[in-house]
Amino acid sequence: MLEWIIRQAQIVRPQGVLQADLGIAEGKIARLEPEIAEPARQEIRAEGLHLFPGTIDVHVHFNQPGHTDWEGIASGSAALAAGGGTLFVDMPLNSVPCTLDAESFDLKLAAMRSLSATDFALWGGLTPGNLEHLPELAARGVVGFKAFMSNSGLPEFPSCDVATLYEGMKVAAELGLPVAVHAESDALTAHLTRTLRAQGKTTWHDYLASRPVFTELEAIAQALILARETECKLHIVHISSGSGVALAAEAKAQGVDVSLETCPHYLAFSEADLERLASREVAGLRFSALTKCAPPLRSELERELLWSQVLEGKVDLIGSDHSPSPAHLKQGQDAFAQWGGVAGVQSTLGVLLREGWHRRGLPLEAIASLLAEAPARRFGLEGKGRLEPGYDADFTLADLQQSFTLQPEDLFYRHKLSPYLGQSFIGKVQRTFIRGQPVFADGMVRPVADPTLIRPRVELPPSPASFDPKESP
Numbered sequence: 001m002l003e004w005i006i007r008q009a010q011i012v013r014p015q016g017v018l019q020a021d022l023g024i025a026e027g028k029i030a031r032l033e034p035e036i037a038e039p040a041r042q043e044i045r046a047e048g049l050h051l052f053p054g055t056i057d058v059h060v061h062f063n064q065p066g067h068t069d070w071e072g073i074a075s076g077s078a079a080l081a082a083g084g085g086t087l088f089v090d091m092p093l094n095s096v097p098c099t100l101d102a103e104s105f106d107l108k109l110a111a112m113r114s115l116s117a118t119d120f121a122l123w124g125g126l127t128p129g130n131l132e133h134l135p136e137l138a139a140r141g142v143v144g145f146k147a148f149m150s151n152s153g154l155p156e157f158p159s160c161d162v163a164t165l166y167e168g169m170k171v172a173a174e175l176g177l178p179v180a181v182h183a184e185s186d187a188l189t190a191h192l193t194r195t196l197r198a199q200g201k202t203t204w205h206d207y208l209a210s211r212p213v214f215t216e217l218e219a220i221a222q223a224l225i226l227a228r229e230t231e232c233k234l235h236i237v238h239i240s241s242g243s244g245v246a247l248a249a250e251a252k253a254q255g256v257d258v259s260l261e262t263c264p265h266y267l268a269f270s271e272a273d274l275e276r277l278a279s280r281e282v283a284g285l286r287f288s289a290l291t292k293c294a295p296p297l298r299s300e301l302e303r304e305l306l307w308s309q310v311l312e313g314k315v316d317l318i319g320s321d322h323s324p325s326p327a328h329l330k331q332g333q334d335a336f337a338q339w340g341g342v343a344g345v346q347s348t349l350g351v352l353l354r355e356g357w358h359r360r361g362l363p364l365e366a367i368a369s370l371l372a373e374a375p376a377r378r379f380g381l382e383g384k385g386r387l388e389p390g391y392d393a394d395f396t397l398a399d400l401q402q403s404f405t406l407q408p409e410d411l412f413y414r415h416k417l418s419p420y421l422g423q424s425f426i427g428k429v430q431r432t433f434i435r436g437q438p439v440f441a442d443g444m445v446r447p448v449a450d451p452t453l454i455r456p457r458v459e460l461p462p463s464p465a466s467f468d469p470k471e472s473p
């Protein structure tokens with residue numbers, strides 16, 4: 001007997017939106033049909049609601065173990081589920097220890113298994129000094145290796161010089177896993193930061209001036225050259241500018257195996273918003289501090305160029321780069337000293353519905369691809385990301401007729417701080433299911449019974465054929 005039937009929702013998939021019944025058995029989608037005649041143990045009438053694949057956020061920092069005072073797995077994953085998410089991939093840094101070897105992986109895995117409200121996957125780190133640990137991380141199931149091309153802000157996660165990045169890509173290519181890069185030039189951003197600070201500059205404006213678009217382009221170009229040379233799969237995280245997407249998309253069209261990620265904050269905000277709102281206080285913090293991130297917000301022109309690339313299908317996927325901190329790390333007059341990171345894991349679907357679907361005509365089908373199918377496909381997350389029989393019953397029901405204003409009490413974050421507070425959104429998330437288990441309903445999160453590490457299915461490059469004497473003439 002079917003466990004659940006969700007009746008007559010608008011089912012949103014990359015290939016189209018259709019009204020149908022979705023039947024669930026043993027945690028998987030068992031049937032997807034115009035009408036399922038038989039009953040199920042439990043049914044939901046969902047006329048008028050949209051049923052999206054559960055969103056997959058490949059870029060979060062939940063910071064546990066070590067920095068549970070910044071976020072933590074339980075609160076971060078609960079926020080993901082409340083925003084329609086069913087799976088996240090945690091970054092290797094901001095936790096203590098960083099995920100750089102087998103031991104640190106095992107510590108994080110144990111914490112995830114006991115605390116996560118959702119399924120999860122893990123990134124390993126690539127830094128100078130941990131190259132020899134990449135194989136053991138791969139064996140344990142990381143989806144790939146994250147490297148910083150500029151200062152990460154954390155001494156325990158040093159940035160990769162070009163030689164380390166090159167050697168790391170060679171190892172990753174052999175392991176069949178991607179390298180993800182935070183693409184900003186260390187030489188240029190460090191130089192500009194030093195110059196501005198030496199002049200006593202401290203405003204948010206000065207911070208933006210220390211990381212202009214060309215410093216991002218310089219790093220993207222370098223990463224593309226190395227990926228082409230090593231035949232390593234490359235994932236460029238949080239591309240902030242339309243120009244950055246154009247550069248990477250061009251290389252992709254020429255055959256470089258690269259995927260492009262941007263974040264909701266680069267789609268929702270620009271320098272023009274900062275100009276207007278910089279000193280407005282949200283939850284006691286300045287808007288300029290809540291939106292401080294690296295790479296930083298860009299001009300209105302770059303934001304609209306980025307949108308046009310999203311609408312043209314040039315961006316593969318969207319990750320939140322949820323990187324929260326306690327309020328005290330975002331206080332003070334010196335913009336350079338404030339913690340860089342935006343808290344947004346709960347708002348990704350809302351931003352795409354408002355800024356994309358409602359304001360710019362982004363099809364709902366594209367949202368299903370950007371937030372679920374593409375991340376699952378790119379990172380080999382089998383059984384995830386699609387609303388098809390045989391796939392895990394991971395989905396979310398949202399009411400696109402219902403608008404709401406985001407309030408601090410809506411947020412599941414440890415710190416109720418977000419640049420989206422006080423903004424109105426459409427598409428309130430009503431329920432989220434993971435492997436057929438209701439994880440979010442009636443404004444409450446009930447963690448999945450068995451939070452599971454999703455390991456990537458890795459396709460290794462073919463090894464040279466061994467000599468078979470029987471076959472020889």
Ligand SMILES: NC(=O)N[C@H]1NC(=O)NC1=O
Nearest residue numbers: 061293294295323340341
């Ligand atoms: N350490 C960390 O989370 N850094 C992130 N924050 C941000 O704004 N950009 C990043 O890469």
Ligand SMILES: [Zn+2]
Nearest residue numbers: 182237238294
């Ligand atoms: Zn980054």
Ligand SMILES: [Zn+2]
Nearest residue numbers: 061091321323
């Ligand atoms: Zn990040």
